[in-house]
Amino acid sequence: MLRFLADENFDNKILHALLDEKVDIVRVQDLEIYQADDPTVLQWAAEHGRVLLTRDAKTMTAYARERVQQGGPMSGVIEIRRGQAIGVIVADLLLLHGASQVGELEGQVIFVPL
Numbered sequence: 001m002l003r004f005l006a007d008e009n010f011d012n013k014i015l016h017a018l019l020d021e022k023v024d025i026v027r028v029q030d031l032e033i034y035q036a037d038d039p040t041v042l043q044w045a046a047e048h049g050r051v052l053l054t055r056d057a058k059t060m061t062a063y064a065r066e067r068v069q070q071g072g073p074m075s076g077v078i079e080i081r082r083g084q085a086i087g088v089i090v091a092d093l094l095l096l097h098g099a100s101q102v103g104e105l106e107g108q109v110i111f112v113p114l
Contacts (some may be wrong), residue, residue, distance in 0.1 A: 001024070001100070001102070002051050002076075002096060002100050002102065002104075002105070003024040003025070003049060003051070003102065004024065004050055004053050005025070005026055005041070005051070005052050006025055006027045006028065007041055007053065007055075007056060007060065009055050009056055010027070010053050010054065011055065013086055014086055014089055014090055014093070017086065018094070021094055023093075023094070023097050025053075038060050038063045039063050042063055042067055042074060042077075043072075045074075045075050046067075046072070046074055047073075049103070051075055051076040051078060051105050052064075052076070052078070053078050053080065054079055055079070056079075057081075060077060060079070061077060073106070074106065076104075076105025076106060076108050076109075076110070077110070078105075078110050079109060080112050081111055081112065081113065084113050088113045089112055089113060092113050092114045093112060095114075096112075
């Protein structure tokens, strides 16, 4: 099963719903990388085998793609689209969590809802 890292702008309602389902997820705010730049967050996620959950459509996905183009490790990014129902988002994340193996999203950016 996937392990997640929620970045600083991630929705707390979604986070708590995932935690209620016993999903392995940590928050950037609880780590030494709190307030770090996007490349540092992506590096930490790659080093710890965690797929990054983000709502940062402006920069995070661009940095993720840049990492992949440069041949760097990138354990995956799931970008949550704004304006979507939380229940749909949580259901899709639970589906990805349960159906994917660690490393399966390596180098990919996925958008939720699916």
